Structures are given as C-alpha cells and as structure tokens.
Amino acid sequence: MCDIGRRATLRELVAGTEGNFSARLDSDRILCTPTFRPKGVLRPDELCVIDEAGAVIEGLSRPSSEIRLHLAIYRACADIGAVVHTHPPYATAYAIVGESPPTGVLQEADIFFPTIPVVDYETTGTDALGAAVARFAAETNAVLLSNHGAVSWGPDLETAYALTEMLEAFCRATHLARQIGSPQSIPPEKRPELDALGQRIRASWKRNR
Template identity: 35%
Template sequence: MVDTTAERIALVRVCRKLQAGGFIAATDGNVSCRAGLESFLITPSGKAKGELLPLDMLLVNLDGEVLQGSGRPSSEIRMHTLIYALRGDVGAVVHAHPPMLTAFTLASMPFPAEALPEVYLSFGAVPTAPFATPSTDEVPRSIEALVADHQAILLERHGAVTMGATPHDAFLKLEKLEHAAHTLLYAHLLGKERISPLPPEALHKLDRLIS
C-alpha cells in the first residue's frame, strides 16, 4: 500500500480552511486527492470536515470502493470518480457550499468571470451546471460535459466544485472565486444593475497572456 501520510495531512489542512472560511457548515462538503495511480483519498460521509484527522480519510479505488479506512466515503464520491476518470491532470477535487457563489446560482445569474481580469486569467469561463439532486448520479451527469474544459464549476442551488493539482491548489481556486463573488455583489449593491464583461479587445489581450 502506498504511503499516503502527506496527502492525508494536505486534506486535513484544506478541510479546516473550508470550515474556518465559511465555505462549508456542519457536515457539508467533500475533498479528495489522488494517492497512487489506481486510488484516491476522500473525506468520509456525515462528519464535520473541520474536525477530521488524517486517519479519518478513506482510501478508495477509482470505482469508489473502500480499500482502507472505516466508515462510508462521501455521498458525492461519484462526482470525484468522474473527474479523475476524465481529467488525468487533476490531482485533487474540492466540493463546498460557498454562500456567495451559491447565491449567484439561486439568483439565476451566470458567474461573470469575464468581468474581472485576474479571474478570467485563472479560470476562463466558470459555468453553472443545471440542478441535480445532491448525492445522486444526477450530480456527475450534470457536470460531465463541463469537466474537460473547466477548473471550476458552480452547481445550481447547491455549491461549487474546483479541481487542482493538489488539495491546496483546488482550495485556492475556490477561495479566489468566492472572493470575486463578494466583489461582484458589492458592485451590484453600489448600483451596477448588470455586471458587464471586459470589452472584447481587453479579453483578447488576456487570451494572449494565457496562450
């Protein structure tokens, strides 16, 4: 069995940041990261994520079957197995219920990533997946067409999922997006009825920076 100590500690750190930062409440959310070629670690179901210890993380195979650890893996494990199956470059997945990002989906507002240059540079577009019943196969089905081309996806009336090389990387993406969502709300409160994207020539310049 591979040594997963470092990955377990990385997951614990991210879980604590998610809870401390208000990205999740109670037993919400789930985090995973690859551990070897054929397996990954994931948070257990029904536990407060900010209180988890390294040995609470479950080692599962790419079908989501538990290889090591006790308890049930996260009820959203099929979202994680789908992302690892489709994205060989992704090493970690964070799913949380960030209030501001989730509010955008409740207000039926597409997230305007093209309005803020640093968000656009980091993410390109940030799509919203259609509503899916949490913890069912509807969730992976709702994001399947979006996973290949995006680092972050909002889940309608539910939350967000971000992908990264490591748990910390995926967490930083979530943090950056939630922070941007606050900025966009403040602009709205200050009187901007509709947040406009950057003009096409400005977006082209940013595209050149990425490519």
C-alpha cells in the same frame, strides 16, 4: 486534507459536515473525506482511500455519497488530481438564482476560470449529478451546482482548494460591485494579453502523470 477542512470552515466555505474533498494518490487510489464529519475538526485517521470504482481500500470511514461526483470528474479528465466540493455562500447564492457570475469584469476571474457554468439541477449523491458536472471537466476549473453549491478541480488539492477560495471571492466582489453601480468591462483591446496569460497559467496546472 485536514488542514484544508479547517481553512474551508474558517472561511465559511462549508458549515458543519458540508462539503467533501478528494485527491489522487496514484493511478488507482484516491484519498477522500469521510461522510458526515465536520470538516473543521477532521483527523488524518478519519480519511479514507478508495479505488476508481469508489470501493474503500484503506481506512475505517465511509466516503461521502458525493464521492460519485468526484469520480465522474476524474474519469472525464486525466489531468485532474483533486476535487473540492463546498457550499460557499456567495457562489451558492448565484447557484440558487441559476446565474453565472459576470465574465470580463475582473482580471483574476478571467485568468483562472474560462467559464463558470451553472450545472442543471440534479440530486446530491447521484450519478446524474456527476455526469452533469463531468461535461465541463476539460473546459474549465469550477462550476456552480444549481440549488446546491460549487465544485472546483485542479492538478493537486492546494490548487483545487485555492480555486474555490478565489471563486467565492469573485462571486462576493461581483455581488458587492452590483450594489455600488454597474460593473465595467475589461477594455476589449486588452483582452488578448489577458487571455494569453490565462492560457499560460492554466496550462501549467496539467497534472504531472
């Protein structure tokens, strides 16, 4: 988790104390990042372990107030083993204008993300934000938060984090493509092949419980 904090900072997916990550340790313990600590210099002794209600059961730090968002996602879908919340610039730019990046124009994006919805605006740290995101927990792997940032989830922390890196790369590529010209769609006759590949990969991400 500390290593992912460094990688996310180096890739500019978070700045300073932005962002928070969590990962299920077992059925009722969740490891998470502490509040107001720069993610680039996190130490293992600063992480905390919480229960499913959000109470700290190990560690001296307090979790981020955005942990409510994570807990809502875990409650919504038992297959989810980790949640990554960041403020990546290109994905956040889409979130600011309230627009999903285009689908059907980049293979990897369609494989990894069935949809990338923009979740209605809610204040950070509230249960309302958690409820707004949890609606999408079973249907996709990432959402954009209006006027805020991005969240991705997966069976484990590496996968959830990789999805955020790929989401940001996708948002950047589509932004650049639109500056060069009009994005071309993937040929419709090739869609079934691609959709089957996506379903196979995403099915392999179900957490082993």
